Ligand code: HEM
């Protein structure tokens with residue numbers, strides 16, 4: 434039973450090690466910055482070089498193969514990495530299934546819509562075939578997200594490896610600490626700050642909302658009766674309001690709970706097929722751009738997104754990124770590296786799961 438207890442006290446916190454993101458030349462991430470970033474980390478560059486030399490290639494080729502038939506896996510896996518790393522670090526806690534000792538994060542209401550678990554399982558079984566018992570699910574999650582960022586037109590960033598898998602999942606922490614789509618700016622800032630991200634990095638990471646889909650249930654509260662006013666959210670652009678309304682019909686909006694992340698049994702489940710697609714103009718230079726430009730026009734889909742325009746610093750970075758794609762790409766690469774490195778478990782802690790949804 435002991436091995437199923439949370440192991441947070443023994444993990445490595447290296448987000449204290451801030452990266453000098455201002456010092457990069459346009460379009461690339463310098464190697465010295467990477468070395469600085471990882472200097473206190475027990476992860477290693479190309480950790481699997483001897484034990485499973487093709488590990489990263491296997492991750493990449495599986496993603497490349499699957500995304501041709503299922504392009505939606507790209508945003509899904511980026512989101513999955515955020516959801517894993519934000520809750521007790523990048524330890525694959527998000528992947529564990531319900532079990533006698535496990536209270537699975539994937540089944541907590543805020544994670545109800547998470548996708549991509551099957552893709553992680555396919556990558557894992559390919560890796561188990563090539564090198565059994567070697568590559569952690571925690572590494573697979575962040576490596577897969579990295580490859581997806583590139584496929585989405587975002588920057589490539591190097592990642593050290595050697596993360597090990599945790600033996601617990603933390604559904605309660607998801608409910609208490611994951612920022613809600615209805616959160617206001619101070620709540621979002623506090624949540625990111627507690628994980629070592631400043632406001633600039635927070636604005637950067639939210640640029641991932643440029644791609645993927647957002648289910649109507651997460652923003653319907655803004656369309657008709659915002660905070661019990663019988664009016665829409667005043668921060669929404671009127672034209673955009675009509676676009677959103679036409680996608681999500683009024684009856685369901687009125688019956689949708691406005692509390693943070695409604696449960697599976699709420700009336701909002703009636704509208705689960707309705708969603709907004711965010712990547713209509715996807716291209717290399719557009720990765721992130723549309724998101725920030727939308728916020729400038731009052732066209733953020735989630736209340737939490739539009740909140741970035743309410744703070745002096747966050748608004749400043751929204752403006753910056755909306756007009757400077759290469760700055761955004763550099764910052765996004767660095768922020769994703771930092772996210773992928775949160776609270777990692779390294780030897781002798783943790784384990785290597787054979788099946789990502791079950792503790793070893
Ligand atoms: C304040 C913080 C955040 C909130 C409140 C939030 C909330 C949400 C919500 C409600 C959705 C829609 C899910 C659905 O309809 O299935 C979503 C989608 C998404 N989120 Fe976030 N998110 C946050 C931060 C992030 C971060 C930091 C990342 C990545 C670095 C991220 C990546 C994504 C992606 C890629 C999608 C699209 C998923 C898909 O299409 O499958 N989010 N987010």
Ligand SMILES: [Ca+2]
Nearest residue numbers: 517520522526
């Ligand atoms: Ca985790």
